[in-house]
Amino acid sequence: MRTRTDAHDLRHHGDAEVRDDGAELTDLAVNVRPGTPPDWLRERIAASLTGLAAYPDGRAARAAVAARHGLPEEHVLLTAGVAEAFVLLARALPARRPVVVHPQFTEPEAALLDAGRPVRRVLLDPGTGFRLDPAAVAAVPEDADLVVIGNPTNPTSVLHPAAALRQLARPGRTLVVDEAFMDAVPGEPESLAGRRDVPGLVVLRSLTKTWGLAGLRIGYVLADPATVTALAAAQPLWAVSTPALAAAEACMTPAALAEAGTAALRTAAERAHLLAGLARFDGVRAVEPAAGPFVLVTMESADAVRERLRALGFAARRGDTFPGLGPQWLRLAVRDRATTNRFLQALDEALSPTHDTRRTAPTA
Template sequence: MPAVQSDRVPPDHALLDHHGDVEVADGLADFAVNVAEPEPPSWLVEVLRSAVSDLAHYPDPGPARSALATLHGVPAECVLVVAGAAEAFTLVARLPWRRPLVVHPQFTAPEAALRASGHPVERLLLSAEDGFRLGERVVGVPPDVDLVVVGNPTNPTSRLHRPDEVLALVRPGRTVLVDEAFMDVVEAPGAPRHSLTRRAASSPGLVVVRSLTKTFAIAGLRVGYVVADPPLIARLARLQPPWSVGSLATVAAVACAGPEGRAHASSVRDGLPGRLARLVRGLGDVGLEVVTPPRGPFVLARHDHADETRMLMRHRGFAVRRGDTFPGLGPEWLRVAARPPEMTDRLIDALRATLGAPTQEPR
């Protein structure tokens, strides 16, 4: 398969629009969706409950914009609050790109948004053989590509690319959009080593999209933000529908950027390595090949009978995410969210029974 895939063959739009939430049904243990917990933290629930009485007023994104700018140490004019990362991708897709390219496998919403806006989209396909690393694949991007979209850490591969690998995509006349929806489980905003958020605020041609919905379990509230240089932020703001970000979302953004929010994100970040290690070990024990090292709150795993296994696991009460809806992956791939130890152990026991794997020593 060539590294860069042209647009000659139309994609299956139903697959691009497939998301993990449709895998989940009542009574199933959720390993399909990357939201950190089943509900928001109690302190955030109280903040939102207190804000309900103010819903008669139109929303003002100003305080959220300032709070998020302070969180990352960038000017407020470099931040645009959006209704989840999906709105950011839609706004960017409305710009007049000549030759956009998406690095895959990755979250399909950016490509779907580009196609919905009438853009043909090319793909840079990363390889399982080298762990889906970006590395030298950047040299395969044609020089006249004017938009590149890449996730970091990437959904579904859980691969964290080095900053220099991502920056190697930047060149005059090109915009590089980095989807950092899961970066808050990698590092704190105040001490970036991999995040390009601060650099995007002062670098034309570099855009970072962030999300608050996963780590704070508020996917239903829809709140995210874009960081870029002021001219591009102003351009995107002109394309944004009036009041697209509601009052509760802006209140949540302020709270998530504040002391309690930073402490919560730190707790999630500190607990993730243990969850991932247990999940990787368990999946390996029952015969799945895991892409390592995972850095997002999920892992990508391969098994010859993954699709059949996924369906059998539903009958055992577990939902995992199919992998074949991500360009560059086939039905032998599954994405599995990192969950608390006792929940992960139940999943592994069910997989062992489904696959007929030998029993391991007690964990």
């Protein structure tokens, strides 16, 4: 089922850009880190297959997640990806006046609408770089009993200060912070994971992006025990598979966290290279500073440029399915330097029919 409101297809995601016509494309539309999962993680997952005859037992994985964030185990719920967590929140919590802060990942609004919850939107201003500034905080209705926001936000790549996010918390309100991409931020300086002093806080984390586990479906919820209990009651039995549980436990080890930290630093360097290349094109503007493994750009005739890029072998994520954005926006995943250079050359060619003057994209 596709959920559409105000012409925004809330169920359109980056994988559709790659699958639409079966063409072999370099994927800049999906935000999963390329070259993953690493061999050691594949081996841990493969080893779990010998236990498939038994029902999944999530105790060890839950304990590992709790230890990683310094929380008691009753604050953790393992889920089949963050997408399942949004469905559980929409179905299990008695929110009657939910607000979604856009532009952001569209599944929370889609899940709320599918659960019969009327959603109000707060649209962040592109003129301020989609920041959660005091005016944006004040725009959230005081009577909102559920507020959802991403950090760093997909698709804007904006990292909101933790202090600004805390201003959205209220007694009697559930504040959902989607941190699906936080482990791609070196040091995770603005994370609220592990915090117990923010009323109504629910933090969602994903293991699919950094570790390349989108096909396995694994994520988790960090919340107060009452909220975890309510969500668990709405969750199907054995919702998280044995291989996914093995992956979650493996990704919580000190060695895995160190590897993720190194990958985050590498992504930051590659993102800087992409942004520097984009800055050399007249009429192309990226939202900066960017903090995620992707960047959001605006340009004239972005739809036409996206189609030309497809013809040149590159898939980019259209922006017009995100509330608060329109057809002039594209999201680009950060890739290695060689791939980025090839993309910048393709972008130079894709822009040529609409730009009389161009700057040369880097070739090395």
